[in-house]
Amino acid sequence: MVKLFRESVREAVMETKEMSIGNYEEAISLWESCESVGLDKRTDSRERISIYLQRNPGLSFVALENSKVVGVVLCGHEGRRGYLHHLAVAEGYRRKGVGKALVERVVSKLRLVGIRACHIFVFADNIDGQEFWQNIGWNERTDLKIMSKNITL
Numbered sequence: 605m606v607k608l609f610r611e612s613v614r615e616a617v618m619e620t621k622e623m624s625i626g627n628y629e630e631a632i633s634l635w636e637s638c639e640s641v642g643l644d645k646r647t648d649s650r651e652r653i654s655i656y657l658q659r660n661p662g663l664s665f666v667a668l669e670n671s672k673v674v675g676v677v678l679c680g681h682e683g684r685r686g687y688l689h690h691l692a693v694a695e696g697y698r699r700k701g702v703g704k705a706l707v708e709r710v711v712s713k714l715r716l717v718g719i720r721a722c723h724i725f726v727f728a729d730n731i732d733g734q735e736f737w738q739n740i741g742w743n744e745r746t747d748l749k750i751m752s753k754n755i756t757l
């Protein structure tokens with residue numbers, strides 16, 4: 605667990621820790637409160653996120669204030685590159701370094717397991733999100749487009 609800062613007035617301690625499936629309900633509420641996080645019932649169900657966390661141990665994190673989830677990020681890799689998803693910080697906790705701290709924990713862990721590049725997907729109309737990524741040192745790839753396919757049963 606990594607302490608981010610201590611708020612002396614309220615004696616509250618903000619910290620980050622590895623996400624477990626027990627954090628799912630609070631994480632999904634936070635994601636649902638953010639228009640710019642693209643949720644999909646098929647891929648973001650409790651069952652799918654549980655499988656995701658098991659396949660990618662130690663790469664997803666929550667930020668907690670007094671045990672309450674105020675930030676979350678998912679990350680996984682396939683042996684070559686990391687893919688970071690669903691970074692969100694609760695309104696009221698933004699611009700305090702929480703998002704950056706979560707991303708730094710992910711990047712440190714990717715480095716430890718030998719991964720040397722990581723991607724994120726940001727909606728083209730999420731200008732604030734893009735500024736965040738640029739301001740913390742991530743580069744926009746103007747040479748790529750995403751192609752997707754739904755896989756039906």
Ligand SMILES: CC(C)(COP(=O)(O)OP(=O)(O)OC[C@H]1O[C@@H](n2cnc3c(N)ncnc32)[C@H](O)[C@@H]1OP(=O)(O)O)[C@@H](O)C(=O)NCCC(=O)NCCS
Binds near residue numbers: 700
């Ligand atoms: C994007 C988001 C995760 C940033 O989290 P945060 O905790 O507020 O970010 P931080 O405080 O760590 O910001 C680090 C730096 O990023 C930049 N930044 C953060 N939010 C920004 C914004 N809205 N506009 C411009 N720059 C921003 C700043 O340079 C900031 O440093 P500063 O506060 O010293 O100026 C948060 O705003 C959020 O949850 N947004 C909704 C969901 C979302 O868009 N997620 C990203 C999906 S790809």
